[in-house]
Amino acid sequence: MGEFELIRQYFLPLARVRGSHSLVLGPGDDCAVQRIPPGSDLVFSIDTLVEGVHFPPGYRPDFLGWRALAVAASDLAAMGATPSCFTLALTLPAAREPWLRDFAQGLGKAAESFGLVLAGGDTTRGPLALSIQVHGLVEQGAALCRSGARIGDLVVVSGTLGDAGAALDYLDAGNPTADEKFVLERYHHPRPRLKLGVALRGLATAAIDVSDGLLADLGHILEASAVGANIDRARVPVSPALARLKGESALDYALHCGDDYELCAALPEAGWAAAPPSLKAQLTVIGVIEAEPGLRVDGIAVSSGSGAEGFDHFRRAT
Ligand SMILES: [Mg+2]
Incomplete structure (x- = not known):
């Protein structure tokens, strides 16, 4: 199976939207499209994990999939945002099927658990690294910031x-x-x-x-x-x-x-x-x-x- 086929097989299931969702166009086009509900702010953040820097070499791919999305989603939690969707940029030394299957499984479990849908992504050849951008929604002006702490709090x-x-x-x-x-x-x-x-x-x-x-x-x-x-x-x-x-x-x-x-x-x-x-x-x-x-x-x-x-x-x- 070719690289693109592998990715389609393992990652497209994570793009399935159930019920009402602000993601109106997922993977497969030049861009994804997210509709921001009136009165909402879009909250987004990107995290990069590099093998040997943020996780040990040879780290279990299913654990990596979960952890990578959890780390990114945690920034949404810190802002008080409700998770909506994410994009994934994956750099891999080689598209090995068992690794991709296990990684997608861990990632998929996390996505389901956190309420995040895969909106799109990119894969390249190189040393193992991944970047995940997460999108969340919050009522306009209600995002929790770091800057509001007051004396006596x-x-x-x-x-x-x-x-x-x-x-x-x-x-x-x-x-x-x-x-x-x-x-x-x-x-x-x-x-x-x-x-x-x-x-x-x-x-x-x-x-x-x-x-x-x-x-x-x-x-x-x-x-x-x-x-x-x-x-x-x-x-x-x-x-x-x-x-x-x-x-x-x-x-x-x-x-x-x-x-x-x-x-x-x-x-x-x-x-x-x-x-x-x-x-x-x-x-x-x-x-x-x-x-x-x-x-x-x-x-x-x-x-x-x-x-x-x-x-x-x-x-x-x-
Ligand atoms: Mg943070």
Whole structure:
């Protein structure tokens, strides 16, 4: 089977639109066409993953398909956008059928799970790399930005942090324990907080997804909002599995490691008090926005420069 046939066979099923959808023309023409509903803003973002930089060489193609789309969709969650469609640019050393089949399977599962339809794409020959552009929709003017945090706002995070970062220590584990399996699953199959992002619209003053590590990503909110923050270290949520695996250093993973794709947001105290219990159950208050610039943990300043506290994917993943 030729390269184009392979791609048609494995990728076209991801372009099937079910029910009402803003994608009015999918793959097969010169461009895709998306109709923006009146009163909506189009929210879009692109992410590139390169073998040996963002994922280990020889990484399982089904895991790669899921992870690549999850990472891209997480940026939609951070903006409070509802996912609509995506495009994929895939650079492959060779069009090997088992690899394409497994990759498309992982990608397809993620697409279905996140409500994203394939709108089009491109393939080229070269070292393995992929770029995914995701499109989402949000009510006009309602996108969550990094720049709106105000003094006195509470800093909240979803889920638990540090699991995916710790997983890198066990990527080659031959016979992982239950706790190791738990954190590995968090690394291989991140679940972007899409519903939570939508629920935070109109409530959060600023939001970001935790891709590079809590301190680094919260630092981006502080910089964009021209404020500071203090984090209560003991309140940073870690999973029981991470606590058992890493003991006292579990919190270091939670503060510094990325790849969890949870959300970090700022919201006014009154908004938090009035928030529905179902929303509160997904979030933990870990600190407060302050006037004094910079990020502090238990009152002690940490550097919050871009990437300074972030996680180095390359060093740990390869
Ligand atoms: Mg992001």
